[in-house]
Amino acid sequence: MKRRNGLFLLSLAFTVVFSTTVFATVNPPELIGKAAISVDIDTNEIIYTKNIDNKMYPASITKLITALLLAENKKSTEDLTYTKNAKSQPPYSYNLNIQPVAIGDTMSADNVMDGLLLYSGNDIAYMIADNVGGNPVNFAKMMNDKAAKLGMKNSHFLTPNGLDDANNNHYTTPYDLSLLGRAANKNEWVKKSMGKKTSLIKSTNGAPATVSNRNKLLGIDGNVGGKTGYTLKAGRCLVSIYERNGRHIIGVVMNSEYNLPKDTKVFEDMTKLINYSYAAKTEVLHKKNTTIKTISVPYKVIPFIGPEKTINVPLTSKEDLTLYNNDVKSQTTFKTSGISAWKLNKDTSVGTVNIKQRDYEKSYKLYPMISKSALIKDNIIIYAAAAIVLIVVIALIILLINFINGRKNRHGRRIRF
Template sequence: MKKYVFLLLVLLIFIAPLYRAYANEVPFVSAKAAIVMDQNTGRVLYEKNVHMKLPMASTTKIMTLIIALEKGNLKDIVTVSQKAASIGGSSIWLSPGEKIDMESLLYGLMLSSGNDAATAIAEHIAGNVENFAEMMNQKAKEIGAYNTHFVTPSGLDIGIDDHYTTAYDLALITRYAFLNYPKFAEIVSTKEKTIPWEGKEWDRYLRNKNKLLWIYEGADGVKTGFTNKAGRCLVSSATREGRRLIAVVLNSPLMWEDSMKILDYAFSKFKPFKVFEKGEIVKKVEILKGKKKEIEVVVKEGCIVPVAEEEKDRVSIELFIPDKLDAPVEKGEKVGWAVVKIGEEKICELDCISLEKVGKQDFVYNFKRVITKWVEILKSS
């Protein structure tokens, strides 16, 4: 028995380094374009043709959900139009004239990829699909997704040539959604849901089409997509040890395998490296004509960056904080910023704020100082 245990230990000693080396190899994927992005910093951890413009099928609905959360009301009652009910492709079987709450439509949009739900949402919020698409395009620009253009809220692209995005833009849009809307994270991580079905004795049953929610460790989103033009598309996310990674594969025959492969690679190769704690003091600044001679400046937020082992020595910090400031200074006032880099790559920028309030010297303050000094002189004489 001891002999077998010894042999097993020997095998593990030799196999472990080989496994780590394999896990850290840049993977080959079948996708035409792919990316893994760190949610916290936006750092790209894996890339393939990330700026190639491609159709994205129902991953479009990520932006539809963003606009609905931003412009709509979850408790709104939506009346389904004939157009929405008759839209082609995947459906949650809405009927013309049916009344359903907005929140239920959002689950139908993301779990069952309902094109009818997407159209009903768009018409309710913007009056028609065209106006809603304008909202989507405006939001894309605000987010920084400059190589993206939406025509429909569903992603149906039959006869449409100018409905496209890039892997990078889609990751950027998804990151924005996670950072700004807790409801987004709640919806896209839901595996199963029942929603009302007007006129029926039973509710609609929705099951999320994203298989990774069941088979991949830490999976918590996001959206599948398929059309003949776009091929198989998947935006996925996974959270491990408090950090979320976002993966996108576009036109990927093996979208499940590709997504897990690049997520595994990113989790394995890039480890969290703490640069700043939230509220950490980064500098002391002299205050001119203030009631206090100096203040402590702290970072407003913490900073943890994903770093490969060989990159640790290349992490650097640049502080853009003046040596002196004129009073007054308010508590929490931004007085500069810090930039974290890996080599020449800018990873994140953090606001630096005053830890306390410092008032400006005035007549009363200066008079009190003079009196205090006189008292000290009298006591010492």
């Protein structure tokens, strides 16, 4: 009976350990979207990647850069004028789908921002382009200049609203959109607008109208903002910003399915992506207290005298060097200089190792895995021989001094007689 109980307990323990191991593994999600990325906003660490440098169409996510240019060039209390270019825009348009607006009517910049980001009005985007840039062509240049400043190296913008039916030269990448989303989140005005579920807006001569945010995830499980997008070429797109337990993550999903009338697929993609991103753990590139790199350091066996030799010094970090497992290449660089072999100490840093992955960068201090005592150990025979020679020399000197003193004493005694 005791043997059976022992086997049962052993089996139960094995099952618990095995089950814990299995459930602790977090697998990357299978997404419908053809491209996606998630990034830790606080550290810039890339967590999840799927075709992040593929050139794709951003649709209405374009309006995030339009919103940034509005915020940087106008005050929220200023009035903007509704223009002919705005009036000519197709649905979804505030003028056509919510409330008619006459050319020449005005709207506060704050209302314009909400009409752009919550309702995603195609006409509102052109209203901004005309008021900020003078005309859509000049505004497109401003958009591309802003993209360049944000480091969006694989993006090109032509329209302020993202409509791409007439051209193929309005494009970006998931990685570039993660840069844009982070910039939008840093701008307090844009961030505040993205976080509104509804807003009451009106033009000078129009009736007030309530617009609702098209981001169906807003306010759910830490979603604090984002921007939706759709065209036939772009598919369903979404940028979402999350905050959970003080940690901020941005997700981008591009070219997902637009399953009308429910329109749920892209939001399901984002939920999977973000849940994975919060659960994912970094992988260890180099384990702490193990050799990361070995360098040769010259030194003189007898300080200031010689002979000169070199010693191989293994370097380590007192922290694990980590990154998330994804397909983006990282660069590792080492910086060491002016290392004195006779000052080696396992607790004194002699340089740094730097891990860089796109705009994520972290430096770790490097420590020698040996101290100056290793020099003595490596040269113990030389030091023993030197000590013997030194003893012999000292002994000879003593004998010589005694011999000289003896002669002086004998010479002195002869003079007194």
